[in-house]
Amino acid sequence: MGSNSSIAVIGAGYVGLVNAACLADIGHSVACFDTDSKKVSRLTNGIVDILEPGLPELVAKNQDAGRLTFHAAADEGLGHAETVFLCVDTPTDPVTGPDLRNLMGAIDSVLDHGESTSTLVLRSTVPPGTTAIVSENIAARNGHRALDIVVHPEFFQEGQAVADCQAPSRVVVGSDSEAAALRVADLWQNPETPCMATDTATAEMIKQASNAFLAAKISFINEMARICDATGADIDLVAKGMGLDPRIGRRYLQAGIGFGGSCLPKDLRALISSARSLGWSPPALEAVLKVNDDQILVIAEKLDTRLGGLRGKKVAILGLTFKPDTADFRDSPAMSLGLHLSRAGVEIRATDPALDQAPQVAKNEFELFTDPEKCVVGVDAVVLATAWSAYQDLNWADIGRSMSGDLVVDGRNVLNVSEIKSAGLRYVGAGRGSVSD
Ligand SMILES: NC(=O)c1ccc[n+]([C@@H]2O[C@H](COP(=O)([O-])OP(=O)(O)OC[C@H]3O[C@@H](n4cnc5c(N)ncnc54)[C@H](O)[C@@H]3O)[C@@H](O)[C@H]2O)c1
Structure with a gap:
């Protein structure tokens, strides 16, 4: 994959916004989506509410260069993205446990609008076994179309998220398709960083066990x-x-x-x-x-x-x-x-x-x-x-x-x-x- 991939990032929170800005800064064309239309409108007007060193500057630089755009509606721009990063929140209810509704909603957007999408990247942190459930759901809705899933956990620390995202301690990519895993790792163009390509369950557990x-x-x-x-x-x-x-x-x-x-x-x-x-x-x-x-x-x-x-x-x-x-x-x-x-x-x-x-x-x-x-x-x-x-x-x-x-x-x-x-x-x-x- 060259330096000009077309990427969609779903979720413009801490993880989504930092990933979108860092990917755009590498040279990719990034469309970032969020269901929160107020957040999207503030970002479109150059207002970054997340306090992270270097983030407002990185967002502004890549918006000005035309590589980073923000959208509230999934049908606007999602259709062109080859790779979609899912960065939505995955809360845990103290009584009922993990709540994957936002993740499933984001996947629905990709299935509905991502005509060019071939790779789905799970950047959100998910409980063990989630990828298997997601794959089954996708196969049930989308049996005829090939969609590679790559579990690619984010390890950054808030307060130094941009620096960590640009120079992570390791890149973990878990997938049934080794080619898809390596394609996602290559997007970051940092061959010096230790990279682990694993199966999806192992990648999920590396993140969970680390935390x-x-x-x-x-x-x-x-x-x-x-x-x-x-x-x-x-x-x-x-x-x-x-x-x-x-x-x-x-x-x-x-x-x-x-x-x-x-x-x-x-x-x-x-x-x-x-x-x-x-x-x-x-x-x-x-x-x-x-x-x-x-x-x-x-x-x-x-x-x-x-x-x-x-x-x-x-x-x-x-x-x-x-x-x-x-x-x-x-x-x-x-x-x-x-x-x-x-x-x-x-x-x-x-x-x-x-x-x-x-x-x-x-x-x-x-x-x-x-x-x-x-x-x-x-x-x-x-x-x-x-x-x-x-x-x-x-x-x-x-x-x-x-x-x-x-x-x-x-x-x-x-x-x-x-x-x-x-x-x-x-x-x-x-x-x-x-x-x-
Ligand atoms: N914050 C961190 O330090 C950090 C670090 C590593 C991993 N993570 C993981 O990354 C994920 C995201 O965390 P965060 O802190 O960025 O969350 P966040 O709440 O800051 O952002 C999530 C965004 O997703 C949007 N969203 C929810 N459902 C959507 C949908 N269907 N379509 C479009 N947008 C949607 C929300 O409006 C929100 O803006 C979580 O799984 C979290 O555990 C977070």
């Missing part, structure tokens, strides 16, 4: 942090000491309020649900989820014991996105903590650099402030919930003067303990038993 393993590292270190809280050990030094072992590695061993975002919790739930549907409950995965769900309760208890009860107290939460440098609030532990405390009768004041994109529930339940200094006025405690760098540079002497209480809970173990203590404030970290008050 489950990252989640397991976080829950593992959080469980160790609880033991450190009780014994006076310092979890950051424990993680450093562990991480120096190359078999373990330092990344994802950061103790705190737990993992969130649109991927790890939902993919873990999907994998648990898949295992259950195959006949057993996966104990390790269930424990990873349980430890994570309980992290919110651990922080709430730290506040409860030190404030002498929660009801009627005022708490400032610094950071509401699921991690810094993104405007993504989906499944954010900071949001869950705020809502949990609010239900326990705490008055929540909150701030975040991406507040303009905060979900309605945050507006309804919390008093929101763009300025952290205003957010902390009159509060009994401050909780650092998302490790935005701006909160690591706060003047704690000024903060202390504005608060009515003296408690600082560091939910990410990133604050400067001595500055906080010099300001006459009490400090509590996650598994920092030796320095926590």
